[in-house]
Amino acid sequence: MIRFDHISKKYPGTSRPALNDVDFEILRGEFIFLVGASGSGKSSCLRLMLKEDKPSKGKIHVLGHDLGSISNRKVPYFRRSLGVVFQDFRLLPSKTVYQNVAFTLQVIGKSRGFVQEAVPDVLKMVGLDGKAQRLPHELSGGEQQRVAIARAIVNKPQILLADEPTGNLDPATSAGIMQLLERINAGGTTVVMATHEAGFVDQMQRRVIELQDGQIVRDERHGGYGTTAAIPGLVRGSSKAAGPSAQTAPATASTPVTPAVETSSVPVTTTTSSVAASSEPTTSAVAAAAVAATAATPTAPVEPTAPAAVLRETPPQADTDEVVTRVSSSTPIQEPAAAPVAEPETPATRAEESTPEAPEAEPTTPKAEPAVPPAAAVPEVAPPQRLSNATGPIGLPARNEIDPIEVEHLSLAERLGLRAAARGTEDGEQNVGPTK
Numbered sequence: 001m002i003r004f005d006h007i008s009k010k011y012p013g014t015s016r017p018a019l020n021d022v023d024f025e026i027l028r029g030e031f032i033f034l035v036g037a038s039g040s041g042k043s044s045c046l047r048l049m050l051k052e053d054k055p056s057k058g059k060i061h062v063l064g065h066d067l068g069s070i071s072n073r074k075v076p077y078f079r080r081s082l083g084v085v086f087q088d089f090r091l092l093p094s095k096t097v098y099q100n101v102a103f104t105l106q107v108i109g110k111s112r113g114f115v116q117e118a119v120p121d122v123l124k125m126v127g128l129d130g131k132a133q134r135l136p137h138e139l140s141g142g143e144q145q146r147v148a149i150a151r152a153i154v155n156k157p158q159i160l161l162a163d164e165p166t167g168n169l170d171p172a173t174s175a176g177i178m179q180l181l182e183r184i185n186a187g188g189t190t191v192v193m194a195t196h197e198a199g200f201v202d203q204m205q206r207r208v209i210e211l212q213d214g215q216i217v218r219d220e221r222h223g224g225y226g227t228t229a230a231i232p233g234l235v236r237g238s239s240k241a242a243g244p245s246a247q248t249a250p251a252t253a254s255t256p257v258t259p260a261v262e263t264s265s266v267p268v269t270t271t272t273s274s275v276a277a278s279s280e281p282t283t284s285a286v287a288a289a290a291v292a293a294t295a296a297t298p299t300a301p302v303e304p305t306a307p308a309a310v311l312r313e314t315p316p317q318a319d320t321d322e323v324v325t326r327v328s329s330s331t332p333i334q335e336p337a338a339a340p341v342a343e344p345e346t347p348a349t350r351a352e353e354s355t356p357e358a359p360e361a362e363p364t365t366p367k368a369e370p371a372v373p374p375a376a377a378v379p380e381v382a383p384p385q386r387l388s389n390a391t392g393p394i395g396l397p398a399r400n401e402i403d404p405i406e407v408e409h410l411s412l413a414e415r416l417g418l419r420a421a422a423r424g425t426e427d428g429e430q431n432v433g434p435t436k
């Protein structure tokens with residue numbers, strides 16, 4: 001599903017590569033923790049998966065696409081199969097919860113009817129029903145992150161990339177977000193999460209890929225956070241960081257682990273309701289955001305209302321060399337209609353690619369999608385114990401403390417988290433996120 005084939009990445013003006021011969025394969029349905037000290041290359045990996053950046057060496061395959069040869073025109077369609085969540089939420093501050101989520105669908109040309117069904121469903125799924133008309137600043141940090149997650153998954157991505165999604169949240173709130181990510185993963189979405197949260201990594205015992213100075217030093221099927229992943233000031237997890245599974249082992253791309261969909265398959269039934277958008281983005285705003293959302297590069301052609309999304313009516317097919325693990329559902333949830341299929345081997349995608357200007361198939365009824373177990377069916381993820389708050393998330397500014405004027409200076413795309421925010425912090429460090 002995601003393959004890094006001897007990837008090296010050297011940023012211009014730097015002497016050392018950010019990634020050095022990184023080689024791994026992630027299978028459908030896995031939940032992967034990317035760990036490593038600050039600067040070890042986690043976000044660079046996520047950016048490369050999104051095709052936000054190009055490797056200096058090596059090949060990357062995501063969902064059957066060779067990202068080195070995928071045309072700029074196709075990148076927007078490719079990206080629709082990926083959802084992204086950031087540490088700092090990146091919500092549109094003047095839009096309601098509903099509008100923030102709806103916007104993602106509107107810019108890719110989904111019909112009003114589709115949006116009116118999909119958004120309430122996904123808000124319910126993330127535990128935000130009843131809060132659709134709130135503005136982001138009227139929500140807690142955890143709720144804002146739930147909006148961001150709803151926005152990331154509303155189009156049913158096959159892969160969810162999360163860059164420090166709990167980095168700004170307190171331990172209890174973080175635990176709720178982790179449970180939500182587990183549920184999303186249990187529904188069949190592959191989750192790749194970069195994190196410093198040792199406690200969750202230790203507790204969940206999912207596959208851990210550890211980077212050190214741009215190299216993989218560990219790829220463990222049921223790993224803990226490990227010792228080498230930590231920089232003292234950044235470890236925000238439990239003192240279990242050096243857990244029993246924390247031994248360092250060289251990564252071997254040739255021995256991929258099997259998908260780790262291990263949580264309960266008990267489905268949840270979400271109901272469909274209609275919540276009309278209280279206001280819709282202007283045409284120009286939609287068009288501008290569509291440019292951001294769909295442009296592979298600034299020069300890529302953009303057709304905001306002509307996406308060639310082909311609805312997926314069946315679970316996505318496995319890459320030929322993969323084992324598919326989908327959570328079966330005896331009572332499938334009524335989820336929003338499926339995401340566009342980006343895998344070229346599927347007939348749907350062939351149709352899409354051969355007729356990119358074709359109008360999107362109008363969804364009539366939401367399709368039954370892989371189940372997302374209710375929170376109660378997923379093993380509890382207890383909040384990790386913090387070693388220190390000094391550098392932990394508790395001291396970090398919540399999104400609603402961010403100066404709206406600063407936000408105004410971001411492009412629409414940056415505010416949506418859809419494109420790189422080419423700004424760094426004062427000390428030269430970049431902000432979080434694969435599109436930072």
Ligand SMILES: Nc1ncnc2c1ncn2[C@@H]1O[C@H](COP(=O)(O)OP(=O)(O)OP(=O)(O)O)[C@@H](O)[C@H]1O
Pocket residue numbers: 011012014017018036037038039040041042043044045430432433
């Ligand atoms: N745009 C860039 N230009 C130059 N160097 C960069 C750029 N982006 C990242 N780097 C460098 O690449 C290395 C890896 O950075 P990356 O952001 O991937 O690390 P990280 O593991 O995600 O760190 P953190 O945990 O702090 O987010 C660092 O040395 C960083 O300074």
